[in-house]
Amino acid sequence: MVKKLVIVGNGMAGIKCVEEILDLEPDQFQITIFGAEPRPGYNRVLLSKMLQDESSFEHIVTHNWAWYEENGVRLYAGERVCNFDIAARTVETETGIKEPYDMLILATGSLPFIPPIPGARKRGVIAFRDASDCETMAEYAQTYEKATVIGGGLLGLEAAQGLLNLGKEVGVVHNAQYLMNRQLDQTAAALLQRELEQQGMWFHLAKKTVNIMGRNRVRGLMFSDGNRLETDLVVLAVGIRPNIELVQGSGLKVNHAIVVDDYMRTSIPDIYAVGECAEHCGISYGLVAPLYEQCKVLAKVICGRETTPYEGSIPYAQLKVAGIHVFSAGNIREEGNETAVMEYDGMRGIYKKVMMRNGAVTGAILFGDTAESTSLLGMVRRGAPTTELASQDRGVSRAEEAAAALPEEETVCACNGVSKGTILRAITTDKLKTVEEVKSRTKASASCGGCRPLVAALVKNGLSRSTVSEAVVTLTDQEVVPVCGCTHYDHDSLKTAMVAAVCRTPAEVVSRLGWTRQQGCELCRPAVLYYLESLGLREISASSQLAGDVAIQTTAQHGGEPVSASLRFVNFMGLNGESQLFSESNQIGGEAWVEAVRLKERLSAVWGSRALPAPIAVAVCPGPEYPGGVLVRDIGLSRSPAGWEVYAGGHAEHPVRQGRLLGVEENAEEALLMAIACLQMYRHNARYGEKMWEWIERTDVLVLRESVLDAALRSGLAGMAGSLRDYNSDRVTG
Incomplete structure (x- = not known):
């Protein structure tokens, strides 16, 4: 018998649950989703990209309208559920739609926290939480020049960066002494502030806003110290609160959020809660990774499969705006912890700090180079001994080193729960050659993008272990330009492939790397000879050949001079x-x-x-x-x-x-x-x-x-x- 499954919430938690259930039991349920927004599923983590990259909403859509139809999922978009009857087992929307259920998942997410500041409801004051907020900010930015973001956390800085990208004068007001004070220490925060100031952002730190001034619309801010700040636009990004309005007075056990057990069950049978609206062991998480971990457990429970219980998540954060990379995980406070590792490279703007307690890793901060974020997150989760913090071998990049050291069962993409082994198997089986292909196939790096350097290193490693005659391409989003029409290799991947294939002569390059023209051409012949010599693969003579009796000239012209004239x-x-x-x-x-x-x-x-x-x-x-x-x-x-x-x-x-x-x-x-x-x-x-x-x-x-x-x-x-x-x-x- 097909059961009726209703999900209230079309956000990332609700859709992730549906995906997991469809993977396990695609025919067991008649699935109905109610979404308050009149939109298909999208990646809320990438909201700021709508401002930063001036891209449209379509660029962050994860599940288009066709996905629902193809998977037999009925979506009521733009329908807000206002009531549910536990006895009758029905939910009802504001427009009067009633839907019966056998099982109900509450994935109502969160709402922006609006601080009790006089004037917070004035025109020109915007919260930053969903796609509509982004569109409103972009619309206001066409008229007003000076914007101020209240909140120096992850969300606030992303909003500020988006407005800066629109050409606005942007300031950030924060009530703490330094930025991202919950995730960073003062050293990392100072590096972050310096980078953002160089981009044109300005800051008012340790400031408490007591009034948003203006008669009908915002004209400025007043601080507790009496100082004032003129501004045309105010964005509130000071935090979120679980959206539990629907369940108030329903009989469900509610504390700060909807209370759930280790299997995401609420206090009433057949009703479950997941994501930001759920509270597990006194904690409600506002991050993507815990949300997805909960969804995997809940999907197995819904489908009647055995599953390990959800035991909570290690909080971690990643900020990725305008080329600035920041990572923080676990307990990074000095109180009760000791510093296990601290590296600071002021010239390159790179900072690393790992905290420990009783010889176990408890937290980590990375700034500038976050390639080790996945491996460090794994150590924090396991409470790994500090002996695992091996010294770095600078002969390879941090990303390649981290990728090589990571066990295959370790999670690379915490947002989507993708392991190293899954990625490597996909690369080998499906012959994937780019990060984008891996993302499409496995969803690794599809959410926050923080694991992208590690995924790129795995692609590189996977390719070097596979058949080298396959075309190797660069791991960036840039278009690959082949050396010439004789090959699909660009210069960088050609060198890598020549070393991997142990090519010592031009003829071996041709045969092992799949040249389309055996004699090569005037572009690739000198390049092949040069790389053989410069990489120490073979000493080159004037009579070297690519194939047959076709001689190679080592003095290909560049700017009127032969390369051999060094x-x-x-x-x-x-x-x-x-x-x-x-x-x-x-x-x-x-x-x-x-x-x-x-x-x-x-x-x-x-x-x-x-x-x-x-x-x-x-x-x-x-x-x-x-x-x-x-x-x-x-x-x-x-x-x-x-x-x-x-x-x-x-x-x-x-x-x-x-x-x-x-x-x-x-x-x-x-x-x-x-x-x-x-x-x-x-x-x-x-x-x-x-x-x-x-x-x-x-x-x-x-x-x-x-x-x-x-x-x-x-x-x-x-x-x-x-x-x-x-x-x-x-x-x-x-």
Whole structure:
């Protein structure tokens, strides 16, 4: 017999329950959903994207109208349930629709908390909770210029970022001493505030709003200290409260929210509650992940399946606005905890703090780089011993390291309950090659997106373990541009595939990586040869071939010069405007000039004929009186009162680029090592034909600078290049 199942609430909890039930028992129930909003299901986590990306509502829809029809689910959209009769087992809407039920799930969600501030109901004061609120904010933003968000938590900052993206002047008023005070410590909050201020946001912290001024509509705010703030628009984002109006006086046990047991059952048989309107063990959760965990348990209960009880959730939060990545999980307070790990990189804006109690991990904060969020969340949930906090191997990215260390049964996407094993099986079975494909297939990263770096690392790892003849693409949302028409590989994935397939000759590249033209073309032939050499897979000779008797030219033209001509030195000019050649006979600058000459000779000898992705122009100058265009050359070394300045990434032609200062060394020896290390990083990481300034702008000059300033790493890079074989026999001294 088909049972009548009614769900009150078409939000993320209600729809998730239906999805789980359909997966278990697609034919057991006649399902009816009542939704107060006149919309299909959408991702509330992405509401701010409607403002930030100026995208339409359709971009955040998770279940379109067709989904309900295809799954036999009857949806009453725009119908608010105002009453339910426990004895008659019916629910009734404000328009008079009555629906009988055998089982009832209450998923009414939450309402925005409206603080008791005089003037909170004035025109121009908006709550931020649903899609209609976003549309109202966007409409008001067309008329008014100055907006103020009351609330410096997750929701408030997302709303503020959305308004900022619309070109408004945006401020945030927060009653605490620092932002996101429930999820962050002062260090992480200061980093967050600095980033947001650089984007144009301003803040009034430790301010209590006591009045929203204006006769008919908002004109400003008054604070408890007597100060005032003019504003045209006020957004309230100070919290939420469970939506329990429907059940008041119904006989259901209610505390702060609808009280449920470990199986999401209320105090009345056949009535269940889930999500933000439910209270379990005294806690009602306002986050997506706990909501989904509850839905999985409830679906099995509804379908009569055995299930483990719901035992509560570890609260965690992720903020992802305008490229700022923040993660917090568990208990991050100092009281009762100790600091297990703390890392702070002010130059790159990266912060990590892990808390512990009695040798067990209790909480974590990540700022700037959240690749470890999933593994740390797992540790917090398990109360893992701090011995699991192994030191990081900087040879790979944090995301790749975290992906490799994660057990297959561990959850990667906490929002949707997707494990590492599920993702890897989908990649292998369905031959998935991008994060978007994984998201579509498994829903991993489909909600808040915080696990996206880890999913990307799993895609990369999964591809490297699968058949390498499959096309490998980059893991970003950007369009992949193949090297040429002979292959579907772009430059980055080509290098990865060549290493994975252990290709040592051009012929092996053709056969193992599925080239469509056996002889290659003028674009891929030199690229293949260059990567074989630069990756250390094979020494390249002039007679190397891709296939058959077709020879490869190692001097493909780029900007009129062959790539094999790796370094070109630029003459500097004296004060008289005449070109000064690097020659012992032109000794006009004393000791500094001799140093410059020897630096040029040593750099040329050390690098030899070793190829680079594109021709490199080098300027070595003994001082400011001998301008050699140091700032507009790929590599520039210039003597200064403090020592030798080393620059990289300059470009003298269109588009003109000024070189970035990598560092200053007291002696020429260390400056030379710094330049060699920079060239080595460029040689191994850049794409064939990519100029140095293009490579630096595509990647991160801070990472380059950090690497070449590390003395040990610098020497290691120089050694990798084989650059010290002649260097140590005749050192340049300063």
